[in-house]
Amino acid sequence: MGEAPAFVVDDLLQNQDGFGSKSKGCKITTTIGDKTYVIGVENDESTLSLEVQIFDKATGNWATPIVLGAKPNSCKGLSAVSLNDDRILIVKKGSTSDDCIWFLEVDTWFVREQKKIQGTDVVAWSKGSRGYAEKPIVISGPSGVGKGTLISMLMKEFPSMFGFSVSHTTRAPRCMEKDGVHYHFTERSIMEKELKDGKFLEHALVHGNLYGTSIEAVEVVTDTGKRCILDIDVQGARSVKASSLEAIFIFICPPSMEELETRLRSRGTETEEQILKRLQNAKKEMEQGQSSGIFDHILYNDNLDECYESLKKLLGLDGAAAATQRSAPQGIDLPTDHSVSKMDNKIIIDCGTPELKKASKNLIVLDVSSLKGGAPGRTRGLDVYAIDSFSDGLNGINQPS
Numbered sequence: 262m263g264e265a266p267a268f269v270v271d272d273l274l275q276n277q278d279g280f281g282s283k284s285k286g287c288k289i290t291t292t293i294g295d296k297t298y299v300i301g302v303e304n305d306e307s308t309l310s311l312e313v314q315i316f317d318k319a320t321g322n323w324a325t326p327i328v329l330g331a332k333p334n335s336c337k338g339l340s341a342v343s344l345n346d347d348r349i350l351i352v353k354k355g356s357t358s359d360d361c362i363w364f365l366e367v368d369t370w371f372v373r374e375q376k377k378i379q380g381t382d383v384v385a386w387s388k389g390s391r392g393y394a395e396k397p398i399v400i401s402g403p404s405g406v407g408k409g410t411l412i413s414m415l416m417k418e419f420p421s422m423f424g425f426s427v428s429h430t431t432r433a434p435r436c437m438e439k440d441g442v443h444y445h446f447t448e449r450s451i452m453e454k455e456l457k458d459g460k461f462l463e464h465a466l467v468h469g470n471l472y473g474t475s476i477e478a479v480e481v482v483t484d485t486g487k488r489c490i491l492d493i494d495v496q497g498a499r500s501v502k503a504s505s506l507e508a509i510f511i512f513i514c515p516p517s518m519e520e521l522e523t524r525l526r527s528r529g530t531e532t533e534e535q536i537l538k539r540l541q542n543a544k545k546e547m548e549q550g551q552s553s554g555i556f557d558h559i560l561y562n563d564n565l566d567e568c569y570e571s572l573k574k575l576l577g578l579d580g581a582a583a584a585t586q587r588s589a590p591q592g593i594d595l596p597t598d599h600s601v602s603k604m605d606n607k608i609i610i611d612c613g614t615p616e617l618k619k620a621s622k623n624l625i626v627l628d629v630s631s632l633k634g635g636a637p638g639r640t641r642g643l644d645v646y647a648i649d650s651f652s653d654g655l656n657g658i659n660q661p662s
């Protein structure tokens with residue numbers, strides 16, 4: 262049996278309705294089925310660290326679960342509401358506008374899969390984010406075909422539209438490559454630990470080294486409102502296809518294996534041994550790329566400018582839409598003091614002191630009916646709008662003003 266936190270079980274059993282309630286020490290407890298989730302440990306008098314413990318009413322045991330996903334920063338207090346019995350929506354008090362809504366997933370598909378793998382209790386954090394993001398673009402093809410060249414051209418012409426997913430790799434940096442820009446260069450043991458901790462969307466052993474896309478690498482690009490581009494091998498593309506990330510998959514072919522060899526050699530970045538290994542692997546990648554059914558589009562990179570034009574065309578960048586500027590999704594401004602309640606698929610955050618109530622719109626409505634994504638990255642699709650409880654009335658909740 263795990264060690265009980267510093268409050269009594271009776272505190273928990275009073276809270277059966279799925280709403281978070283404050284127990285002693287400003288922790289929050291939320292009960293779903295037989296399990297009560299206790300969130301928050303006091304750092305000092307004014308802040309809470311968002312640790313999680315589980316009390317199982319059926320067995321009377323406490324458990325400290327494996328917690329996946331980036332943990333939210335400490336805050337001044339919490340409200341919590343259970344959604345669909347598979348996740349708990351957390352509203353943090355005294356947090357910045359991009360950091361106040363979080364989800365603790367307790368029984369989603371991802372968490373159930375992780376429980377099977379880890380053989381113990383697992384929960385996972387995911388950050389709430391307004392609106393949707395455009396589908397990321399996965400670009401694959403044999404080494405030396407020109408993926409990096411095409412991606413650089415796209416990012417140079419449309420800097421506000423695209424962002425590059427910076428992969429992790431255990432290979433050594435080339436002379437012009439910068440850590441954190443071209444790759445996150447890492448030790449194998451560290452990357453293996455991070456893989457085990459569920460931090461990666463996909464990974465593969467490529468030409469003798471580990472490569473992988475961290476969930477954070479994709480999310481940091483998407484958070485800025487840009488469309489994320491992943492340059493990954495065919496094994497990685499297959500994993501992304503099987504994941505919850507909806508993406509567009511593009512495979513780049515060389516005009517011939519001879520030309521591929523010429524490009525790899527003229528790039529001058531690999532030893533003879535590495536070139537031979539990459540050419541050997543290229544044959545398999547060409548077969549899989551063209552016949553696996555993973556890829557939505559196949560492009561031939563013979564003439565570079567023509568291939569680039571074809572790439573832009575399939576991304577819808579050959580017309581007026583190309584000029585559209587992207588902007589980062591807005592955060593949600595909440596005052597430090599607020600209370601939270603739930604009505605169908607809407608969470609109502611009451612921000613009002615009596616003075617504020619008279620002066621302005623004082624209820625924020627969080628529509629959670631169209632959530633997408635989730636642990637261990639971002640939960641997107643929050644629709645947020647403000648209403649005035651006096652003039653709009655609670656009935657007005659169904660009609661955003």
Ligand SMILES: Nc1ncnc2c1ncn2[C@@H]1O[C@H](COP(=O)(O)OP(=O)(O)OP(=O)(O)O)[C@@H](O)[C@H]1O
Pocket residue numbers: 402403404405406407408409410411524525527528562563564565566
């Ligand atoms: N259409 C093209 N014609 C001639 N050379 C090209 C063409 N496209 C790219 N190249 C050159 O081929 C070399 C390999 O290109 P690049 O580094 O972009 O390949 P890559 O697919 O990103 O390789 P890797 O998978 O190893 O990172 C570079 O020197 C690049 O300038």
Ligand SMILES: Nc1nc2c(ncn2[C@@H]2O[C@H](COP(=O)(O)O)[C@@H](O)[C@H]2O)c(=O)[nH]1
Pocket residue numbers: 401402403404408428429432463464465467468472473474492493494495496497498
């Ligand atoms: N599965 C993944 N493959 C990746 C990733 N990042 C890069 N790559 C692929 O590796 C080869 C070799 O790259 P190089 O920089 O050493 O030439 C190339 O095909 C890349 O597409 C990744 O995160 N996951």
